Amino acid sequence: MTRSGGGVQVELGIDGFDFRERRTFDAVVAEMGTAPVTELYDELVAASTNHGAVDLAALLAGRPQDVVRNEAGSFRLYRVGDAVSSRNVHAAILDAARLCRAV
């Protein structure tokens, strides 16, 4: 971000995409994004039976999850709520309810 003339020149972009665009505005208001805290998930994923994977078709159909990617694993692991991305209480409960209602 640089000041130029009477405005502010910024480079716009989207994480994960090559899109970049330089534009000049009168003013810029920034809302900082957040990154999920994934350390616990990352530590556990190798020891899980499903390596953290979710069968989305089963999830949407309300069927139990049965993905096995690691026979030596000793538990199933799912990432829900803010561990996926910063959202709200409703999203966290819905993520967990979708998985647990079929258990």
Ligand SMILES: Cc1cc2nc3c(=O)[nH]c(=O)nc-3n(C[C@H](O)[C@H](O)[C@H](O)COP(=O)(O)OP(=O)(O)OC[C@H]3O[C@@H](n4cnc5c(N)ncnc54)[C@H](O)[C@@H]3O)c2cc1C
């Ligand atoms: C200031 C603020 C205000 C908010 N206001 C609202 C609101 O008004 N309405 C709304 O819907 N949402 C609101 N949110 C968002 C909401 O709080 C979260 O989206 C929601 O709490 C996510 O739930 P969660 O269970 O995924 O994570 P969390 O509620 O963060 O629960 C994760 C838990 O895991 C624990 N934990 C982390 N690491 C470990 C570890 N290694 N071992 C053991 N335990 C661990 C943490 O201590 C925590 O208790 C707000 C968030 C903030 C920060």
